[in-house]
Amino acid sequence: xxxxxxxxxxxxxxxxxxxxxxxxxxxxxxxxxxxxxxxxxxxxxxxxxxxxxxxxxxxxxxxxxxxxxxxxxxxxxxxxxxxxxxxxxxxxxxxxxxxxxxxxxxxxxxxxxxxxxxxxxxxxxxxxxxxxxxxxxxxxxxxxxxxxxxxxxxxxxxxxxxxxxxxxxxxxxxxxxxxxxxxxxxxxxxxxxxxxxxxxxxxxxxxxxxxxxxxxxxxxxxxxxxxxxxxxxxxxxxxxxxxxxxxxxxxxxxxxxxxxxxx
Numbered sequence: 724x725x726x727x728x729x730x731x732x733x734x735x736x737x738x739x740x741x742x743x744x745x746x747x748x749x750x751x752x753x754x755x756x757x758x759x760x761x762x763x764x765x766x767x768x769x770x771x772x773x774x775x776x777x778x779x780x781x782x783x784x785x786x787x788x789x790x791x792x793x794x795x796x797x798x799x800x801x802x803x804x805x806x807x808x809x810x811x812x813x814x815x816x817x818x819x820x821x822x823x824x825x826x827x828x829x830x831x832x833x834x835x836x837x838x839x840x841x842x843x844x845x846x847x848x849x850x851x852x853x854x855x856x857x858x859x860x861x862x863x864x865x866x867x868x869x870x871x872x873x874x875x876x877x878x879x880x881x882x883x884x885x886x887x888x889x890x891x892x893x894x895x896x897x898x899x900x901x902x903x904x905x906x907x908x909x910x911x912x913x914x915x916x917x918x919x920x921x922x923x924x925x926x927x928x929x930x931x932x933x934x935x936x937x938x939x940x941x942x943x944x945x946x947x948x949x950x951x952x953x954x955x956x957x958x959x960x961x962x963x964x965x966x967x968x969x970x971x972x973x974x975x976x977x978x979x980x981x982x983x984x985x986x
Contacts, residue, residue, distance in 0.1 A: 725751040726937040728924050731758040735955050737798060738763050738787050740943065741806040741872060742958075743950035745865035751940075752931055753806040754924045757798045761785035762887060764795035765861065770964050773972045775889045784887065787958045788966070791863035791870055794976050797887065801878040801909075803923045805829065805931070807871040814869045819845050822860060825871045828930040829858065832875065835926050837914050847979045848873075855908035856978035875927065876909035877918045888975060890985060899975055899983050906977045 732740065737757040744751065761784055764770055770786065773795055779786055807825060815821045826842045833840040839851040840858070848858035860873035885900035910918055931937060957963060974982040 724935055724937055725940040726928055726931065727751060727753045727940055727943055728928055729753060729755040729943070730920070730924075731756045731800070733758040734952070735759065735761060735785060735787055735959070736951055737804055738789055739951040739954045739958065740947065741808060741870060742790055742865060742954050743947045744943070745808045745868040745870050747944070747947055747950060748866065749944065749947060750808050750810060750868060752808075752935065752937060753804070754927055755804050755806070756802060756920045757800060757804075759785065760797070760799040761787060762795055763787050763789050763798055765792050766790055766863065767792065767968050767970050768795055769968050769970045769972060771889070773889060775887055779887060785959065786964055787955070788963050789861070789958065790865055791861040791872060794859070796859060797880070797884045799880070801920075802874045802876055803920050803927065804872065804874045805927055807931075808868050809871070811864065811867065811869045818862065821862065821869070821871070822846050826860070828927070828934055829873065829875070832923075832926045832930045833857070835930070836910060836918070836923065838910060843979050845979070849978070850908055850913060853908065855906055857908050857913070875923050877920065877923065878911050879907065879909045881907060895983070895985065902977045902981065902983050906981050
């Protein structure tokens, strides 16, 4: 199985590329970092209810609807993504078992970087000492493959994330902002030191190599890049972004078991 340590990727490739690779039948591990700042929200999310679309436009922050589950996330430089594309037969049938198993390389990577984290069902990794969420993960079927994605946060901006939610007043926005600060964390906050994306990517690659037979490849197929660009156009189109999925967002999920009412 091939591993693709790709560094910084522009034009939302940090989201569209794994979709394209899975659709074209390429299994493997992508490790990358977004070059741009944008909101990625889950397949079932009702974007216009959850996110302030006008504020995103005013701030030049893009929006994309991915094909995997999980909640709305703010992607930006300083986040190193792992995106594992596996044949469905390689993954435990129960979703929670799959998350638990596939989280192990990331837990080991955090430990090597100096931070003890643990898996919290169903899709979070939290700091052991504080129980702050430090990695949100998502998974889903794309084509014939099971795709498992998540990130290691070197740094994060809770204030900006709070500004981008669609909320009725400043009082609730402040509650969301405070809850984000209280319940989310990142490496540089926890360990009071800076990290390079390359250092983190290398540790991730080494830890995944203990569980999977990986061959490093620095170039992705051109056909996958071309499809990724087409997918970006589709996944950022007004029709896709404004699709009414029927989901209600009465609560803002901060992490597992922590929610803030929107009203």
